[in-house]
Amino acid sequence: MPMHVGCILTVTEEDNVDRKFQDLKGLGISRCQVVCWDRRVVNDEKKAREILEAAANYETIISAFWCGWEGPRTWDFYDGQETLGLVPPAYRFQRMQMLKEGSDFAKELGVSDLVTHVGYMPENPHDANYPGILAAVKDVAGYCGKNGQYFLFETGQETPVTLLRAITDIGLDNLGVNLDPANLIMYGKANPVDALDTIGPYVRNIHGKDGCYPTDGRELGAEVPIGKGRVNFPLFIKRLKEIGYEGDITIEREIEGEEQTRDILMGKKLLEKWIGEAE
Numbered sequence: 221m222p223m224h225v226g227c228i229l230t231v232t233e234e235d236n237v238d239r240k241f242q243d244l245k246g247l248g249i250s251r252c253q254v255v256c257w258d259r260r261v262v263n264d265e266k267k268a269r270e271i272l273e274a275a276a277n278y279e280t281i282i283s284a285f286w287c288g289w290e291g292p293r294t295w296d297f298y299d300g301q302e303t304l305g306l307v308p309p310a311y312r313f314q315r316m317q318m319l320k321e322g323s324d325f326a327k328e329l330g331v332s333d334l335v336t337h338v339g340y341m342p343e344n345p346h347d348a349n350y351p352g353i354l355a356a357v358k359d360v361a362g363y364c365g366k367n368g369q370y371f372l373f374e375t376g377q378e379t380p381v382t383l384l385r386a387i388t389d390i391g392l393d394n395l396g397v398n399l400d401p402a403n404l405i406m407y408g409k410a411n412p413v414d415a416l417d418t419i420g421p422y423v424r425n426i427h428g429k430d431g432c433y434p435t436d437g438r439e440l441g442a443e444v445p446i447g448k449g450r451v452n453f454p455l456f457i458k459r460l461k462e463i464g465y466e467g468d469i470t471i472e473r474e475i476e477g478e479e480q481t482r483d484i485l486m487g488k489k490l491l492e493k494w495i496g497e498a499e
Contacts, residue, residue: 222499223460225428225491226251226283226470227484231271233260241274247484251281253425253470254329257288262321268328283468284333284372284398284425287322289315296439297407304377305339306356307349319360327367333424334364335372335398343382345389358390365394372396372424376403380410380418387422396424400472401451402431406441413456420463428471428491443474446487453491457498469495 229240229252244252254271261267275282291311292303306312319336326334338357342350361371371394373383387395397419401412416423430449432441446453457469469491473483 223457223466223495224251224468225249225488225495226253226281226468227488228253228255228286228427228470228472230255230257231261231267232256232258233264233267237267237270238274238277241278241280244280245278247481247488249471249484249488250279251283251468251470253284253286253335253468254282254331255286255288256322256325259290259318259321262287262318262325265328268325271329282329282331283470284335285322285326285329285331286335286374286398287319287326289318289336291315297434298438300377301340305337306360307339307341307353309349309352312352312356316356316360320363323360323364323367323369326369332368333370333372333396333398335374335425337374337377338386339377341378341382341386343379345385354386354390357386358392361390361392361395365392370394370396370424372398374398374403374427375400375415375419376407376409378409380404380415384418384422387419395422397422398425398427399423400427400429401453401456402427402429402443402449405433405450406431406443408434408441412451413459416456416459416463420459420465423460423463423465423467425467426460426465426469428469428487429473430487445473445483446471447490454494454497457491457494461498 364371404410434441
């Protein structure tokens with residue numbers, strides 16, 4: 221089966237969901253990951269029905285639900301260590317609760333994959349915080365399992381080896397990876413093509429995003445349009461085919477406005493070209 225190109229669709233409580241799916245269809249895209257950082261949404265059954273109805277109306281397949289979490293978040297190498305995901309103990313419990321609510325919301329949508337950033341998991345397995353992080357992920361992933369779902373780590377803030385170790389240490393059979401190739405580069409953690417040698421068997425979804433390596437020790441590398449960064453997409457897609465991946469490549473362009481639309485359309489064109497060449 222060929223891979224398909226999808227796109228991120230972010231939902232807040234104030235959004236006109238039908239219009240968002242209509243706009244996506246207008247781009248010629250019929251697959252998406254629904255992304256939400258708004259706790260009001262994940263506890264709103266009416267919003268779930270609106271999403272389901274819009275997806276049906278515009279014949280759009282939802283491949284995953286990407287669930288955010290409450291509290292501060294700073295996407296850098298310093299404050300990010302203290303604010304992101306389930307790693308900081310100060311925010312861990314409330315974020316576990318929201319992820320479980322997100323799992324229930326994903327069940328309403330009929331989606332089998334729940335995705336999130338866990339945060340800067342320590343590379344040292346003897347780190348005093350490591351057991352607590354694993355216990356938190358295991359608790360949330362166990363909840364997802366009861367809802368018939370996989371819990372997917374989005375790549376970026378940890379090396380592939382650290383992620384593989386965490387998956388095997390947790391030991392549940394419903395753990396997987398949402399591989400964002402740009403994140404691996406922007407965080408300076410790995411070449412995404414090589415990363416497939418380590419975590420390839422666990423990859424269940426892919427983000428289509430491009431980026432550059434960091435050039436200082438404080439800020440992430442820049443996100444750029446697909447084809448303008450350091451992700452070797454032709455080789456990456458070829459390697460995905462070799463390991464048997466048949467899921468979606470979901471475009472994520474983290475800007476807004478007309479430039480975002482232009483970049484999504486160009487990214488779609490390029491990804492479809494490279495997927496065709498890998499057949």
